[in-house]
Amino acid sequence: MPVYSANVSERAQQPPELAISTVIFALRPDPEAGGPTLWLPLVRRTRQPFRDLWALPGGPLRPDEALQDAAARNLQETTGLQPSYLEQLYAFGGLDRSPVQRVVSIVYWALVKPDEAALARETENVRWVRADDLGQLAFDHNHIVEYALWRLRNKVEYSSIAYAFLGSTFTLAQVREVYEAVLGRQLDPANFRRQLRATPDIEPTDEYLQGGRHRPPRLYRYTGGAAQLSGSPPA
Amino acid sequence: MPVYSANVSERAQQPPELAISTVIFALRPDPEAGGPTLWLPLVRRTRQPFRDLWALPGGPLRPDEALQDAAARNLQETTGLQPSYLEQLYAFGGLDRSPVQRVVSIVYWALVKPDEAALARETENVRWVRADDLGQLAFDHNHIVEYALWRLRNKVEYSSIAYAFLGSTFTLAQVREVYEAVLGRQLDPANFRRQLRATPDIEPTDEYLQGGRHRPPRLYRYTGGAAQLSGSPPA
DNA sequence: GCAAAAGTGTTTCAAATACACCCATGG
């Protein structure tokens, strides 16, 4: 339990600063791996502390915007991306997160579709890295990404967020690639197919994906609306 | 998206206030229902806004304490209770949560054991109510409790938090009563028993609960350590 | 025809469920 004393540093007496950050996941074709892999955009810090280290996109919360709006905004500002899924991850508020000032960060996580991810701009201060190969990040951001990954892996198994990574139509093999990239293991194509066909909110179209080297697979469409779970707390 | 204009109320230009609140669950013997039911403590508001309405225990975040410490502290201060389980629920930050000032509330949820819950003091300004029979609460606190209940019901099914409601030894029927109270439905005693016996972290003692009207049931002990999941984000 | 992915069928295995039944105790 914290002890209040007269010679606590002055910093500790000011109200904590409130900031919003976002972990943004996208699936990108990866030549090295077999299929696509998980990537996320980072921004270079241009000020102390942790100057020149890479960090999650984020910024202060404006007085007149809702938490999720703030996440969507700094996501848009730093990467130009529109997320297909956006959910609160956690509020991080440890005393030693920043060496200069107490900061409470409310962190969101987002998924973007491949067409969005393709036109994401990389600049001197914005870089995309593989989720399993970040370097050392600023603050506790390595820890935060770790947790976001854990949440993503869990949620992909019991909800329908996988489709947030895909376009309006897709093959069942593409869905399987999403699961394999997120979970990091191979899945049996036959059984995976059956499970998807058993869910009501994925329906076949009359079209087939042409141009492959082999038998053209049928295209499907997701009809389940936004992936947000019913337990989510809006407002 | 919020629009910035010159005649936005002054309130909207000040930094949002940061507060911590806690939803505290305890199981209490309930004469009306068959077994125990879920209860939680509320505090009466003594100031505007929502004066005289009931609200979740909470207060501002001190500059020198971690988020979870603040939750534990105002839990201790208002109810005198020591939680056996404490986890962050969600950060609520809508623009219209409070009519007088923008408040961002980081809400925790807690479970307390029956011996603790028994010596919880009720005063003029602290009252225990059934979780399914709160009246109208201050702010968005009805909504928050709803969400906490949803989380509790989910988590009781896939983790071991049920034991946070129980003492150091217990009968299997008591564990079942916890599940039934939380989930709100009856469970088959035979199958429930088998499932518990199959988990490694619950071991039988040599003692039996005497004094019942029938065959004395064996007492068990939970050996699984704190119920906090591995995906929890510490620090 | 061959390679390779799309797609189907079938068997096996594990877990949840339903439910009949016996056991031990207080009254």
Next chain:
DNA sequence: CCATGGGTGTATTTGAAACACTTTTGC
């Protein structure tokens, strides 16, 4: 001995998993 909850046994069902097999395309 009877009512009641404690505790065991067992058949049924469901779904995940493993894997053999057929189909359709490009080359």
